[in-house]
Amino acid sequence: MVSNRGSRPRSRGPSIEDVAGLAGVSAQTVSRVANEADNVRPATRERVLQAMDRLGYTPNRAARALRNGAFGSIGLIARTFARTGEALTTQSVVEAAEAQGYSVTLLAVREPEANGWRHAVQRLSHQAVDGLIIIRAEETTPESFLLPRGLPVAVSDSRFIGYYPDVGADQVQGTRDAVEYLLGLGHRTVHHLAGPADSEPAMTRNASWHRTLEGAGISPPAVWRGDWTAQSGYEAGREIVADASVTAVYVANDDMALGLLSAAHEAGRRVPEDLSVIGFDDIDLSRFAHPPLTTVRQDFDRAGRELVRLVLQQLAEPGSVRYDERVLLPTTLIVRGSTAPPPAP
Amino acid sequence: MVSNRGSRPRSRGPSIEDVAGLAGVSAQTVSRVANEADNVRPATRERVLQAMDRLGYTPNRAARALRNGAFGSIGLIARTFARTGEALTTQSVVEAAEAQGYSVTLLAVREPEANGWRHAVQRLSHQAVDGLIIIRAEETTPESFLLPRGLPVAVSDSRFIGYYPDVGADQVQGTRDAVEYLLGLGHRTVHHLAGPADSEPAMTRNASWHRTLEGAGISPPAVWRGDWTAQSGYEAGREIVADASVTAVYVANDDMALGLLSAAHEAGRRVPEDLSVIGFDDIDLSRFAHPPLTTVRQDFDRAGRELVRLVLQQLAEPGSVRYDERVLLPTTLIVRGSTAPPPAP
DNA sequence: GCCCAGAATGTTGACGTCAACTTAGCACCG
DNA sequence: CGGTGCTAAGTTGACGTCAACATTCTGGGC
Known part of the structure; x- marks a missing residue:
């Protein structure tokens, strides 16, 4: 803790005591009103509430936290x-x-x-x-x-x-759905643009893609790797679209998929006619991409x-x-x- | 405050007293070490630090906040x-x-x-x-x-x-730049897809668009209005692209602009050949839209x-x-x- | 009118920290 | 070797709140 805040306490607001004084009751009664206890006479409660209002009292959360051991x-x-x-x-x-x-x-x-x-x-x-x-x-x-x-x-x-x-999200099932859908369309294999290697969901998606292909008797090709950003999707995408043998890509998230789409447009590679792309997340903008992005929605x-x-x-x-x-x-x-x-x- | 948390205080961690006891010093000395005061003998400091480490002590922020009147x-x-x-x-x-x-x-x-x-x-x-x-x-x-x-x-x-x-952001200048750029390209007028009427920046952009056109001697056409979402941009966009007389649109944010782009694709209206679009914000994905979106970047x-x-x-x-x-x-x-x-x- | 149960209200102390003040420790001086 | 001037360390109290306990009402029964 290096900062010097707190050296000159800022002007404090009204405390429970101030309210009590104004309302002519004890602090405890004010506390009871503030905490909506039921054993306060309506007339008293009213008086306290008015005093609170007049002073603009709000309970001090630090004091509460200290007392209760809970912070809210x-x-x-x-x-x-x-x-x-x-x-x-x-x-x-x-x-x-x-x-x-x-x-x-x-x-x-x-x-x-x-x-x-x-x-x-x-x-x-x-x-x-x-x-x-x-x-x-x-x-x-x-x-x-x-x-x-x-x-x-x-x-x-x-x-x-x-x-x-x-x-x-169920990365494993979501990935399998995506990959199997592409295989079902008739693609010979499905390539993968993965997320960063140190990310758990990225690796899970990667692994599930791998397993799904193997399960279909297909030897998984090498993966590309991005960092979740559209920029990285675009960069990987430039390599991907340059490879005419790639007909389907499962991308680890929508941002990268949209970057990939951009690279495809730039290279004149038509989506989905020449190249199918599936993302993951279903962010708002995926629906409005060109073409609208097929994706795995997570909640x-x-x-x-x-x-x-x-x-x-x-x-x-x-x-x-x-x-x-x-x-x-x-x-x-x-x-x-x-x-x-x-x-x- | 309706919730009932705090009724059973959760187990508290070690306090400054616990550390003091273990290190064989007073609480104040522990406080001094915690706050990096310089008047503590190195040997003492070391002893305290070790005790802190052993107990896993962290200063109680509620108590600090109460004492200092600041919350950090x-x-x-x-x-x-x-x-x-x-x-x-x-x-x-x-x-x-x-x-x-x-x-x-x-x-x-x-x-x-x-x-x-x-x-x-x-x-x-x-x-x-x-x-x-x-x-x-x-x-x-x-x-x-x-x-x-x-x-x-x-x-x-x-x-x-x-x-x-x-x-x-300087909405006024940003808007003027966008509108004047479009006029400079030769557009007879610039239409506007605005944000919600209760939004301050939306209204400022709207007003600046209005004034810029008037300044150029152009009578501003009716505005469309969205709610900042791509969806609303798409919906307004369907009307906009249906109107062949519209050749340029200044959209109040990028999300809506991307929605509009989507509507244009759908209607077979080419951007930018048939229709120019400018957004506002420069979000990451704008660069990777199709076509890449011209926009007003704010920081x-x-x-x-x-x-x-x-x-x-x-x-x-x-x-x-x-x-x-x-x-x-x-x-x-x-x-x-x-x-x-x-x-x- | 007096007593009593139960409700309403008041009093006390503790949560953990740290500024301000007080005391202990030490080195250096003549 | 007593005193002086520091520095290091300890003690006290207050921040605002609320549970637990203590006290004072209130109204009803007799």
Whole structure:
């Protein structure tokens, strides 16, 4: 803690004592009114409420937190909140948390290495939040830092799976659906543009693609690899579209798939006539791509809700959630215009 | 506060006293070590650090907050965090805040009406955070609720402009650049697909488009209106592309512009040969649209940094920021493939 | 009018931290 | 070797809230 804030406390607002004074009651009675206890005479309650209103009183959450040992806040740790997947998950976590009376405190991990994560956890952990949600922890492993004991944690799409309860889309089935759909259209094989090697969902999709092809008696070709961004999809795409033998590509997410589409246009390779493309996520814009993108939809909304549920359940009843519990959310193959049978040879 | 959390305080972690006991020093000495005071003998410091490490001690932020009157957290209020603009701003706010040792607490406003905002402010206000950032407050006005006095606030793209210090892209200039660019290509007029009527930036862009046309001696045609989503852009787009007299459209954001592009493809209307399109924002995917989207880039990153700066400056020196201060961030016209001279008649 | 049960309200103390003040320890000086 | 001037470490109290306990009402029964 290097910063110097707090050296000159900012002007504090009215406290429970101020309200009590104005209303002519004790602080405890004010507390009771604030907490909606039922053993307060209506007349008294009214007087207190008016005093609160007049002073603009709001309970001091720090004091409450100190007293109760609870913060009313859930920590959310991620590398970034700007990418589609994270943004959607964040939004749904916020909504679900708020429905339960919790707010959400964000912390971005700046340095991808374990140190950054350690720092983030240090800052959020244990004392500032009642529980922790970790999404897309890609670059570090659970051994690299210790979380305070007893702090409820839930993770999504991260390498912490198996160490903490986890929520995630059914990557395996979603991938199989996509690959088998392409094979069903008549493609001889399906190529793969994967996500970064340190990402759990990327590797799971990669592995499932691999297994599905093998299951169909096809020897899997070499994979391309991107970093989830459209830019990386475009760059890999330039190589992919230059290879005329490629007729179908399963791309690990929609952003990269859209980048690939762009590369195809640029090279004059027609989608889906010459090349079929399937993405993963079903982000809003996929529907409006040219052509509209066939993709595997995952339910970010539900993921957020489940993450919050897992944390709050641990909070309510410690030990009620197994550390290796996995919530697998079904995916749906959304067929649009970017897939078709392979071109006649 | 309806929830019942806190009734059974969760097991607390080690406190400063525990560390002190183990290290054989007083609590104050532990505090000094924790706060990196320099008047501690190295040997003592070492002993304390080891005790901290052994117990897994982290300072209790609630107690700190109570003591200091500061929380080390900035509140961020918005309707959603999932949309492009909000997500990018959120990310940069988080980064900027963290650089200053602050975390960010999110609160989504569920009901768009004033009540929802009031509720949000109630919950975040005054006690849970040291300052407040409000982005895209579209549906309510500043009069509809009161913020606690003395709470630093900064806003962006909201109708609170003029009431609180504000950060935002230079909509006026950005719009003028776009419209004049299209006119310069030879278009007789420029149509407009606007954002929602209750949005401040939408109305500013609308007004600037209007004025620019008038300035060029052109009577502005009727506007279409969307809700920022690609879907709404697509729907308006179906009408727009059906009108053969439209040769150029200035769209209030990229998402809608991409929706419009999709409608154009569907109708067989070629972009840019038959129809020129300009968006606003320059989101990642715009570059990879088909054709790549000409757009007005705004600097979300800088916006986040400025918002945090404004809040922290008020915190450091109350009264040092005027309530009507405006930070206007320059925009850049990014010319890509979606714009061209009008078709020959 | 008096007593009593139960409801309403008040009092006390503790949550963990740290600024401000106080005391102990030590080196150096004449 | 006592004193001086530091530095290091300890003690105290207050931040705002609320559970637990203590006290004071209130109204009803006799």
